[in-house]
Amino acid sequence: MKTFGGPVLFLDRSDINTDEIIPAKYLTEITKEDLKPYILEDLKLTGFDPNGEKTRNARVIISRANFGCGSSREHAPWVFEVNDITAVVAESFARIFRQNMFNCGMAAIELPKEKIDALFAFAGFADSSMAVDVEAQTLTIKGGGKEETFSFDISPFDKALVLAGGWVDYADQKY
Amino acid sequence: MGKTTAEKIFASHLVDEPFPGTRVLHLDVVMCHEITTPIAIADLMARGKDRVFNNAKIKAVIDHVTPSKDTKTATQAKMLRDWARRHTIKDFFDIGHNGVCHALFPEKGFIRPGYTVIMGDSHTCTHGAFGAFAAGVGTTDLEVGILKGVCAFREPKTIRINIHGTLPQGVYAKDVILHVIGRLGVNGATDRVMEFRGPVVEAMTMESRMTLCNMAIEAGGTSGICMPDAVTVDYLWPFIQGDYPTKEAALADFKKWWSDEDAEYDRVLDLDVSGLAPLVTYGYKPDMVKPVTEMAGEPVDQVYLGSCTNGRLEDLRVAAAILKGKKIAPNVRAILSPATPKIYSDALREGLIDVFMEAGFCVTNPTCGACLGMSNGVLAEGEVCASTTNRNFMGRMGKGGMVHLMSPATSAATAIEGTIADPRRYL
Incomplete structure (x- = not known):
């Protein structure tokens, strides 16, 4: 199983698409590691720098609705994975991106809007970080001397994929 | 049930x-x-x-x-x-x-x-x-x-x-x-x-x-x-x-x-589509759509006709009927990519490829290429493309480029006028 949690990168916009996460011109790379420098390269968002320290240090992303829409490219979860970001918390996900995350043993965690709003209240703190416990289905955000814990829903299948480390191993044993 | x-x-x-x-x-x-x-x-x-x-x-x-x-x-x-x-x-x-x-x-x-x-x-x-x-x-x-x-x-x-x-x-x-x-x-x-x-x-x-x-x-x-x-x-x-x-x-x-x-x-x-007008996207998401009448006159640099959405023979026929005997505007470049070899050869036989080439289109081999900004028609920063494809995300057809999604007919009218244009006046 992958490890989850650490410094948070806040991306305060809905409908962040997979072209913004990893532009198509980099889909010619043959290894996941080669994608690493291009994370979120085409995302234009006030205060966001794809090459900045916050992006480099991030282990968790918090965003809004319909995260990962557009192309089916698994390069989107992979570019997060090779940058040590293993969890994305959002109000909702596009289906293919969400499944790609779980298929890689990563976590795409959905929370209702009011809880996402509560997480974004930590966006102003330079030290915001999150602990994620997929088995217990809880996450705890800390920052600015404050702390909040939320429980989340995850389908039993998606949880099994995280625990198995991904879909290939799971399917290979079972089918 | x-x-x-x-x-x-x-x-x-x-x-x-x-x-x-x-x-x-x-x-x-x-x-x-x-x-x-x-x-x-x-x-x-x-x-x-x-x-x-x-x-x-x-x-x-x-x-x-x-x-x-x-x-x-x-x-x-x-x-x-x-x-x-x-x-x-x-x-x-x-x-x-x-x-x-x-x-x-x-x-x-x-x-x-x-x-x-x-x-x-x-x-x-x-x-x-x-x-x-x-x-x-x-x-x-x-x-x-x-x-x-x-x-x-x-x-x-x-x-x-x-x-x-x-x-x-x-x-x-x-x-x-x-x-x-x-x-x-x-x-x-x-x-x-x-x-x-x-x-x-x-x-x-x-x-x-x-x-x-x-x-x-x-x-x-x-x-x-x-x-x-x-x-x-x-x-x-x-x-x-x-x-x-x-x-x-x-x-x-x-x-x-x-x-x-x-x-x-x-x-x-x-939905009743009897009163529907030709539509064009205006932003960076495919749900941002407006009637072409509200978008007419917006300048474009490139017209792209092709893709898994609209690169089939009937799409080429519709566009060619509008383009026949006409030239594309001097300020635009236009690219046609028939989606398959069969479509390409059928279009050749029907004389459609002649129509496109005489109008000033570049005709490429079948490929996804330009639709996702990988090859055969990538945009430069700040350029605008009138496209029959499926995604208008920022930078989709090239970093810093803008895409307006539309039908083959609207793209053909746009190629002629050099700005987003209503196809109905050509039908």
């Missing part, structure tokens, strides 16, 4: 239900291209599992960047080519025979009503036009599909979209689907199948139905679906005539996949 088409397909393909709400289905067709498949191949090799579940059910094509533009794309093509040879995949389409996957594979008769289809490509939803459940997936799902012939899905809910009225002149399937996406929003159909029904769909050709289903993903939909009818039978007849004594028998068989009258829908949307 009756079942929807998607529910019938799920029930007939069920392999396992490992947890409530998760259905593992066996797959009838696993489709592969050179962008998302090589990493699956490399991973299978690294695991010592370089096998395929059934080489007759795997279809493969080099389509995204072809002919290869550099060493990296040549390597991707080679990985797919070598793998197809290694596993004796008969239905592998290389240079000279290759075209945009979602136009090429239907043309070859690979998709049938009731099928389950996956591909590592989000526009796989196109194939639902044949009454199949067809879903785009990532590389890991593709890898498991190649190895085991199965894929896991959540139990599908279906949005039924009844399209009433008659299409006005100058309004096409592309305008209808842009209208639907505008109504549902870019995540209005997430985890849903979009079932297209009603007299307007029944009157559509298979090509138009593919355009409709192609953009289901732009509303978040898992698959588009149309009911397989006499139009479907006619299209597939060259491929199925050995299976059925008559077309009527084929139709009767296909009808078993129709949604039951008492099927339960997540949502029903009733």
